[in-house]
Amino acid sequence: MNPLASNAKTLGCLTPGQELLKQLMLQPLGSTPLRVCSGGNTSRCAGDGCWTVDLHRHQEVRYLEDSGEVEFGTGLTMAKLLQVLRASDRSIPIGLSGLTGSGFILTGGMGPLSRSQGLALDSITAIEGIWGSGEFFALSTPPTTDDVRRWRALLGAAPFLAVVTRLRLRTQRRQSLRVRHGVITPSQLPELLQIAESWPETCSLQWSWGNRLEIYAVDCSSEETTPQTLKQLDPILGTDQQAAIQSCTDQLELPTFGRLASETAPSMPVHSEVLARLGPALGQEAGPLMQLLSSRMQQRPHGECRISAQQLGGATTRINRGATSFVHRGSIWKPWITAAWKPGDRAGRQQSLAWMDQVSADFSTSCPGVHLAQLHDHLPGHQGELIEAFGEWLPELRQLKRELDPKGRLPPL
């Protein structure tokens, strides 16, 4: 579990099944909002003075051979889901770690396959759960005219409106991938970003800048047709064994992202918050932006503070802006900023959060959107992040919040 969440002084943890969850949402709880924990990766899956609903009882999973869909409970991690799908040679596009839970899917999470297969939420065909009001719902695609707004709201803004207990997703054929992983100097990053911006949608670049700058390029094209893209990195990464192209049979075999960015793994647990932004191709802006980030990296208040990014585009841009609550469909980059501090170090926390806000402001012109993969309803920037995440769709989401979670059982919108 996220170390900050696991240190929270909660009122307790509840693990209700569907029926009890419904009853629970109708009870006066003494304290709101309820915190919801699926994979348990974010700082807000548990909070001081709040009850936590832990979804780990919802783990049933079934592959539907006829339709090629998978139906599962939202207590499953992405790794467990992919392990089950492996038996049928199917998969869904997950993120850079199998540890994430349904929060990854519901908040519009993306990964190395998203440029060719879309966001995981773009594959959702049915959703079941309990609205904040305690009412049960089961919606599927195509939604009825009455359900269109609710369907859109659930795809990207579910944590504010409902506890989702069950999902059905379209699956894809399991694909092998090739990855090239190495360390570069910050001065090489602008050139690399420009190279990646012209890659086919079967390839994606991710990078993580900590003590060192790690790059992680993934190619999921069939080997026969486009073997060249990762080779373009020879002049940047060199040709020795360490920088060689690795083959992986599927997403579960990908090497751990982010481990090269630190020389050593932190010996003590750190507390952290993460803020993610979204923006279009950087083109010529990459150079000046990276120079600014380089100076910010020199001022980072803790060794685990990082700036990272992953690449979108292709299939993620082909969905209409109005179809889901993930409205930033033109995005090509998702940079995310990690603020870290020593547990209990209040001044360090303040400094790190101020640093995160500063870096977020540096990105705000080139990456004007926010990806709300982590809730920050305990931080001063929450309202601003909601506006930058949902744009013109936010007033409608707020109307739905009044209808579907009138007592504010779930996090504020």
Ligand SMILES: Cc1cc2nc3c(=O)[nH]c(=O)nc-3n(C[C@H](O)[C@H](O)[C@H](O)COP(=O)(O)OP(=O)(O)OC[C@H]3O[C@@H](n4cnc5c(N)ncnc54)[C@H](O)[C@@H]3O)c2cc1C
């Ligand atoms: C190691 C690691 C790798 C990551 N890689 C990527 C990546 O490649 N791409 C990417 O986009 N993101 C990535 N993330 C971010 C991650 O996807 C998000 O933080 C996501 O919200 C985590 O979901 P979770 O279920 O694991 O965590 P949780 O903390 O359990 O859930 C996050 C929030 O989602 C809500 N929630 C979860 N499940 C439900 C539900 N069933 N119903 C209603 N609300 C729910 C809760 O409000 C909760 O606060 C990564 C995070 C980590 C720690």
